[in-house]
Amino acid sequence: MGEELERSSFDDDDFREFVARMRSETDLLREWERDGKFSRGPATSGFELEAWLVDKDARPAAQNKAFLDAVDHSMVVPELSSFNVEFNGNPEQLTGHGLSRLQTDLEDLWRHAVGAADSIGLRLAMIGILPTVQDTDLCIENMSDGNRYKALNEQVFRLRKGRPIRLEIEGEDKLDSKHMDVMLEAAATSFQIHLKVSAGRGADYYNASKLASAPLVAASANSPYLFGKNLWAETRIPLFEQAVSVGDWDYAERVTFGVRYIEDFLSEVFVANRQRYPVLLPQVKDTPADKLAHLRLQNGTIWRWNRPLVGWDEDGSPHYRIEQRVVPAGPTVLDSMANAAFFYGLVTYLAEHETPPHERAQFFTTRDNFYDCAKHGLDAKIRWDHIDNRRVDHLILDVFLPMAEEGLKQHAVDPLDVQRYLGVIEQRCKTGQNGASWQRSFVKKHGIGMSEMLEAYMLRQETAIPVHEWPL
Numbered sequence: 165m166g167e168e169l170e171r172s173s174f175d176d177d178d179f180r181e182f183v184a185r186m187r188s189e190t191d192l193l194r195e196w197e198r199d200g201k202f203s204r205g206p207a208t209s210g211f212e213l214e215a216w217l218v219d220k221d222a223r224p225a226a227q228n229k230a231f232l233d234a235v236d237h238s239m240v241v242p243e244l245s246s247f248n249v250e251f252n253g254n255p256e257q258l259t260g261h262g263l264s265r266l267q268t269d270l271e272d273l274w275r276h277a278v279g280a281a282d283s284i285g286l287r288l289a290m291i292g293i294l295p296t297v298q299d300t301d302l303c304i305e306n307m308s309d310g311n312r313y314k315a316l317n318e319q320v321f322r323l324r325k326g327r328p329i330r331l332e333i334e335g336e337d338k339l340d341s342k343h344m345d346v347m348l349e350a351a352a353t354s355f356q357i358h359l360k361v362s363a364g365r366g367a368d369y370y371n372a373s374k375l376a377s378a379p380l381v382a383a384s385a386n387s388p389y390l391f392g393k394n395l396w397a398e399t400r401i402p403l404f405e406q407a408v409s410v411g412d413w414d415y416a417e418r419v420t421f422g423v424r425y426i427e428d429f430l431s432e433v434f435v436a437n438r439q440r441y442p443v444l445l446p447q448v449k450d451t452p453a454d455k456l457a458h459l460r461l462q463n464g465t466i467w468r469w470n471r472p473l474v475g476w477d478e479d480g481s482p483h484y485r486i487e488q489r490v491v492p493a494g495p496t497v498l499d500s501m502a503n504a505a506f507f508y509g510l511v512t513y514l515a516e517h518e519t520p521p522h523e524r525a526q527f528f529t530t531r532d533n534f535y536d537c538a539k540h541g542l543d544a545k546i547r548w549d550h551i552d553n554r555r556v557d558h559l560i561l562d563v564f565l566p567m568a569e570e571g572l573k574q575h576a577v578d579p580l581d582v583q584r585y586l587g588v589i590e591q592r593c594k595t596g597q598n599g600a601s602w603q604r605s606f607v608k609k610h611g612i613g614m615s616e617m618l619e620a621y622m623l624r625q626e627t628a629i630p631v632h633e634w635p636l
Contacts, residue, residue, distance in 0.1 A: 167312070168311060168312050169311040169315055169445060169447045171315075172315040172318065173315070173318070174315070174445075174447075178448055179446045182443055182446035182447070182448050182458055183443060183446075185457075185458040186437075186438055186458040186459050188453055189457075189458055189459040190431070190434050190435060190437070190438050192454065192456070193431050193434055193456060193459060193474065194429070194431040194435070196482055197366075197429045197430065197431045198429070200363055201363075201481070201482065202362075202364075202482050203360075203362070203363060203477045203481040203482065204362050204363045205360070205362065205477055205483065206257050206258070206259065206362075207257070207258040207360060207512075207575055208256065208485075209255065209256050209257075209258045209262060209357075209359060209504065210253055210255040210256070210266075210358035210360075211253050211266065211270070211355060211356060211358060211504060212251070212252055212354075212358075213250065213251040213253075213270065213354075213356075213493055213500065214243055214249070214250050214251075214354050214355075214356075215248065215251065215277075215289065215290050216247060216248060216289040216290075216291065216294045217231055217247045217248070217286050217288065218286065218288070218289045218296075218618075218622070219286060219287075220285065220287075221615070222619055223296050223301075224245075224247035224294055224296065224297050224306075225286050226245070226246040226247045226305075226306045227247070227286060228242050228243070228245075228246045228248065228249050228308060229242075230284055231281055234280040234281070234284050235276065235277050235280035236280075237273065237276065237277070239252045239253065239254075239273060240277060242308045242309075242310070243308065243350070243353075244307065244308060244313055244350045245302075245307060245308060245347060245350030246306050246307065246309075247301070247350070248350055249277075251270065251273055251274070251277070253266055253269050253270055253273070255358070258508055258575045259575050259577060260576065260578055261578050261581060262577070263501060263504065263508075263577060263581050263585060264578070264581050264584075266501060266504070267501040270500070274288070274290075287622065289494075289621075289625070290493045290496070290497075290500075291387070291494045291495065291599070291618075291621065292354070292385075292386040292398065292400050292492025292599070293351055293387040293399055293400060293403070293492075294353075295389045295603070295614035295615075295617055295618045296614045296618055297351050297390075297391070302343065302348055303345065304317070306347065306350070307345070307347060316346060316408075316444060317345050320408055320418075320444065321344070321345075323410040324410060325411070328343060328344050329342065329343045329344075329346070329409060331343065331406050331407070332406070333399060333402045333403065333406075335393075335394060335395035335539065336394035336395065337393040337394045337395060338393070339390060339391060339395060346408050348403060348407035349407040349408055351390065351403060351407075352387070352400040352404045352407070352492075353492065353493040354400065354489055354491060354492060354493060355384075355491045355493050355494075355503065355504075356487055356488070356489050357487070357488040357491060357504045357508075358473070358486070358487050358488075359373075359485060359486045359507075359511065360475075360483050360484070360485045361483075361484055361485070361486060366429065366430035366484045366486075367426050367428055367432075368521055369486055369515045370426055370470060370472060371520070371522045372510075372511045372514035372515035373507075373511050374422065374469075374470050375521045375524060375525065376507060376514060376564075377421070377469060377488070377490050377534045377537075378534045378536070378537040378544075378546055378556065379556055379560050379564045380490055380491060380503065380506060380507055381401070381490040381534065381537045381538050382397075382537035382538075382556045382557070382560070383506060383542065383560060383592055383593065383598060384398075384491045384492060384499075384503045384599075385398040385492065385538070385541040385542070385599065386398070386493070386495060386598065386599025386603075386631075387399045387403075387599075387600065388603050389614060394604065396538055396539045396540075397537075397538065397539060397542075397598075397600040398492060398537075398538040398539075398541065398600065400492055401469075401490070402538075404419050404467065405417065405419040407419070410442070416441045416442065418466055418467055419467045419468070419469070420468055420469070421469050421470075421531050421535075422468060422527075422531075423527075424527050425521070425522040425527050430484050433468075433472050434459055434463065437459070437462050437466055438462070441462070441465075441466055443462060444462075444465040445465055447461060449461075456474055459474070460473075468489070469534070470486065470487070470488060471486075471489060472484055472485070472486060472487070473485040473486075473487050486511070488507050488511075490534070490538075491503050491504075491507075494599055494625065495621070495624070495631040495634075496625055496629070496631065498630050499588065499599070502585040502586070502630070503589075505581070505582070505585035505586060505589075506564075506565075506585070506586065508571065508572060508575070508577075509568030509569060509570070509571035509572035509577075509582075509586070510564055510568040510571060512571030512575065513570050513574075514571075516571070525548070532546075532547070533546040533548075537556055541600050541601065542556060542557040542560075542592070542596055542598060542601065543555075543556075543557075557593040557596065558593075560593045561590065565589060569582060591630070591632040591633075592631070592632045594632075597631060597632045598632070599631050602621075602631055602634050602636070603621065605636055606620060
């Protein structure tokens with residue numbers, strides 16, 4: 165959920181000063197981009213993986229402080245709730261064996277964390293929504309310590325004028341719930357994929373990332389259940405969008421697919437950040453404008469499904485990263501890396517092709533495709549190449565996987581890695597089994613509840629066998 169704050173309460177002067185500094189930093193960013201000052205370094209891959217702490221009864225365990233003490237690793241950090249944690253990986257160049265090195269690093273870190281959890285009587289689950297989480301678990305008492313979380317909660321409800329957040333999701337079942345805090349967000353855990361892009365390529369890669377979101381969420385869906393209700397294939401999407409809703413600010417919802425493609429520069433997104441989005445965390449910092457501290461803090465409180473990030477190379481050059489946020493956690497590390505490879509290859513093909521991404525589909529079509537795929541997973545039917553009602557699983561096999569393969573070849577990714585990771589996506593489509601469909605099929609076949617299904621899920625997760633091979 166971002167960097168920690170020095171305090172959790174703010175006054176009008178804080179908001180005025182923060183906005184002034186964010187405005188000047190945004191102008192500086194636009195100037196850098198226009199003047200070509202961004203890094204021209206190689207494409208670089210990275211990730212963030214959110215996970216659940218689970219007790220012996222397969223229930224969420226609000227003990228991340230004890231777990232973090234036990235794991236004692238700088239790459240494992242707290243999340244909003246005290247039953248969630250986040251794993252980070254060192255970036256790798258997107259070439260050669262870079263993806264398999266990312267997988268090895270995450271596997272090693274995961275094994276270390278599983279051992280640490282076991283030492284204090286806990287387990288780790290890698291899944292988009294924990295099937296056993298209950299409405300009552302998502303309460304302020306289970307919020308992690310930290311000024312950022314407290315301030316975020318206060319500011320969201322300031323904008324909502326104290327009105328409760330109403331969660332309404334309709335799928336196979338219907339869910340209607342009300343909350344007086346932002347803890348609903350804690351029920352959604354993701355595998356966030358990062359891609360550093362070269363100077364001058366940001367707009368095409370950002371638009372391509374939006375275009376790739378529909379097949380990516382269809383293939384990776386792993387969150388069908390919330391509070392025992394069978395909802396969307398990827399219920400994280402409507403859950404997170406409503407969890408931090410600011411109410412009447414319809415044009416400035418904090419979790420969004422957006423309203424258009426961008427035209428020329430990624431800085432257009434940061435201009436929108438200052439124009440459309442009320443400041444939530446006005447922590448004024450005594451740092452030079454070229455550190456972009458206020459711009460980055462504001463961007464960190466806007467959780468676009470495709471989000472641009474600003475960072476710096478080792479030589480001090482600024483760079484852009486695309487953060488693709490539509491993918492859920494799990495089911496395994498191999499499944500996660502397959503999702504990343506599919507994204508990297510597809511977004512590269514779409515961004516580098518002679519047909520610009522924004523000319524392949526109108527924005528509203530791209531948006532509608534995304535939500536249809538989030539709701540129906542591999543069974544979704546979308547519009548592609550001006551033809552309606554095309555099955556997304558067939559499109560992945562016949563269109564998107566060949567595109568992804570070509571995109572990975574452009575980065576000179578090792579052919580065996582290409583075959584291995586894209587082969588996982590191919591088999592999911594051929595078998596029709598991703599995480600969401602396995603969970604639903606297992607419950608239907610055995611007529612069991614969420615605890616029993618989660619135990620079976622975690623047992624299979626421990627084998628590291630990809631989900632398309634999981635038995636029912």
